[in-house]
Amino acid sequence: MLKIIVPTAMLMPMTWLSKPNMIWINSTTYSLLISLISLPYLNQLGDNSLNLSLLFFSDSLSAPLLVLTTWLLPLMLMASQSHLSKETLSRKKLYITMLIILQLLLIMTFTATELIMFYILFEATLIPTLIIITRWGNQTERLNAGLYFLFYTLMGSLPLLVALLYIQNTTGTLNFLVIQYWAKPISATWSNIFLWLACMMAFMVKMPLYGLHLWLPKAHVEAPIAGSMVLAAVLLKLGGYGMMRITILLNPATNQMAYPFMMLSLWGMVMTSSICLRQTDLKSLIAYSSVSHMALVIVAVLIQTPWSYMGATALMIAHGLTSSMLFCLANSNYERVHSRTMILARGLQTILPLMAAWWLLASLANLALPPTINLIGELFVVVASFSWSNMTIVLMGTNIIITALYTLYMLTTTQRGKYTHHIKNINPSFTRENALMALHLLPLLLLSLNPKIVLG
């Protein structure tokens, strides 16, 4: 594990000491190399976890997420090059440093052994993200968005700290490997209900659950591209990962307690998908679609069957890559037209055909086309929830249809039709942008050949 953490930490001095025309090249290539180092962790041996030290471990749940995180850093750096080109040198270096710190904290979070360490790092990831959103965001509303983002998550996770300390006192340890065997079953008494709520609320806010999702569209729309990418791809998965870890401690109270959240997720899924149909701002549409996909993950985690866990992990990885790619595509549009409104930049297929191909593939992945892992994840979750209760199939089916509807709406509005007059002279797609899209899509397509590694 140190072989990933120390190089990532060392990326920071490398950025500050690089020559001005080499900062992007250096940081991108070295972070790509680091992601290659993390790939062997995917080779998990059976049910046990790969214990690397007293502090860090990785098992088949955290390994794919770890690889996703390390893979995303070079992509974020590539995506940010254009909008930072006008800043001063030290600002650029500061931005890259923020991204690297965030990356470091995320790597440590996903591989933490102790739940308290996980918690501390989970909270710590808020700080670089807040700095990125409020300092480099696009509009004045970003201050508002940053506030929403920070306080929603903090409010949710404060009870978690109390709960974790309580569990530490009663069970004697919070080391993840040990606590699997030492966890006492808790029934649904009042104090246990509060314990359950305290543990889960932080992750529910982070996911986000439908009733607590207000921070997400704001944060995504106002954040710069790297902020959006890391938010959509990784930070939301922190919630899912945390939920999966902590539900081990909370049986069997989960059977009763899960009902309200299941209802909220199922209903929220359909609701946020429908909201997507009425969105006019491209980034806002993708943000709401994130909420919708994550609601599926919440349903999967709360059901707690093996199939649903597999579906949840696959869905998390798939959604991470797809969402991040869609944000990059939306950003490439925004950099050219300077407006995020969909109807103002239409008919891009005739002007930028290769970008249209990436748009098509990303949209197809988003609507869970077979044989992508998006489909595998969704299918596993739908099947598991059907076995939990027959009625959920209605809502799930509606969600799949509406997802297809808004994704195709987004595709046809931006790509098809006659192009508008005022976008005639937009710059053609840069190689950097094409490489960015390809690097997003390549893992997604390759994983459909061997989905076993992400199925957890």
Added chain:
Amino acid sequence: MLRRTLLLGLCRGPLGRGLGTHRGGSILDRDGKMSEIKKKIQSILPGGDWNPLYDTSHLPPESSDVVIVGGGVLGLSVAYWLKKLEKPRGAIRVLVVERDHTYSRASTVLSVGGIRQQFSVPENVQLSLFSIDFLRNINEYLAVADDPPLDIQFNPSGYLLLASEKGAAIMENNVKEGAKVCLMSPEQLRNKFPWINTEGVALASYGMEHEGWFDPWCLLQGLRRKVQSMGVLFCRGEVTRFMSSSNLMKTASGEEVNLKRIHEVHVKIDQSLEYQPVECAIVINAAGAWSGQVAELAGIGKGPPGTLQGTKLPVELRKRYVYLWHCPQGPGLETPFVIDPSGTYFRREGLGHNYLGGCSPTEEEEPDPGNLEVDHDFFQDRVWPPLAQRVPAFETLKVRSAWAGYYDYNTFDQNGVVGPHPLVINMYFATGFSGHGLQQAPAVGRAVAEMVLEGHFQTINLSSFLFSRFYSGEKVQEHNII
């Protein structure tokens, strides 16, 4: 602490009178500090945009999809139709930048307010026809909940254009489809309007329907109110700079052109050095008489003359005078808007024998457009004699007041410029109507909105009014210009 409680307990004076009666404000708000604190807390709470460093409420937003330069009737009309025609409601963010919020020099409010369909160019007729339909149904178009209905005081008295021998043939040809016009001989003219002296008049065309005059200020306020209720942002500032990026591209025939797009507009706040860069996708030039200057800011016209790059927007300020006089023996209520062959015009104003009128000066005697001072000698020399000759009752009149306003005069062919510029591809024009902009504003607004949203004109085809005619030289000559 103890002292304060003692004071509160013993001091019955203000409490005895009851809270809220201390000089109209709450007892707690004696210094006005409470309301300031309240305002500050309200701006911090989620839902508002708050800049912690300084107050930015007077500045325009940092980005807007469409920036409309100029908040007169044309600019507001474009804003209205953009918001009305956008497919998903609330999709486009529009910002209207107006330098003068009192509209003291705007051509809209200084206009005589007439509307007619007697044009020779068919597009002009269609524009005016739609506009009169808009004005007739203004309370359906511009209704705002809880606000009183608009009364634009439309007087449907019609226009009377008089033509001499030379102009008679042209006038006969000019009667176009859609306009309800009646051609009258001098005999018929004398029968209908006994106060007219028909000497020198060979033919007269009288608009029977949809012509007259209205109150432009009411239209402006109605549009402003409606547009604000639709969510358009207003900013009081001046556009000082356009930041644009250019791309060298090849046309189909292989020649290289430099296409520019404006990505930022610098809006300078009134009486201050502060400016706000507004990121935008589309800019609409509806600055009226000052459109030429705004176009120059965007780099239109900077190039070797004779090329498309070097073609300037030929819209200039031209000063026109309007005089208001009183004549007790003057023509009565049925007086139309009379236009003499010499170019003098007048119309009835109100019910007390007051008349508005003026004359367009010839090229040589153009007044200096530097200020809006009125030249009364112009009335004596150029306006009164033809008036008195045409309407003998006007030999005794008394000028009550006068004012001057600007025409956004299109020196090329005195007709409007509508649509995008071929080189600065995200600047659209809605200007240059040379005196008949007010009457065509609703229709032009709709045409520009269609162009922005769809990419082509849908209802009225104004492709002959595009900018490219200045380069290709095809004039859209209007024969009935006042």
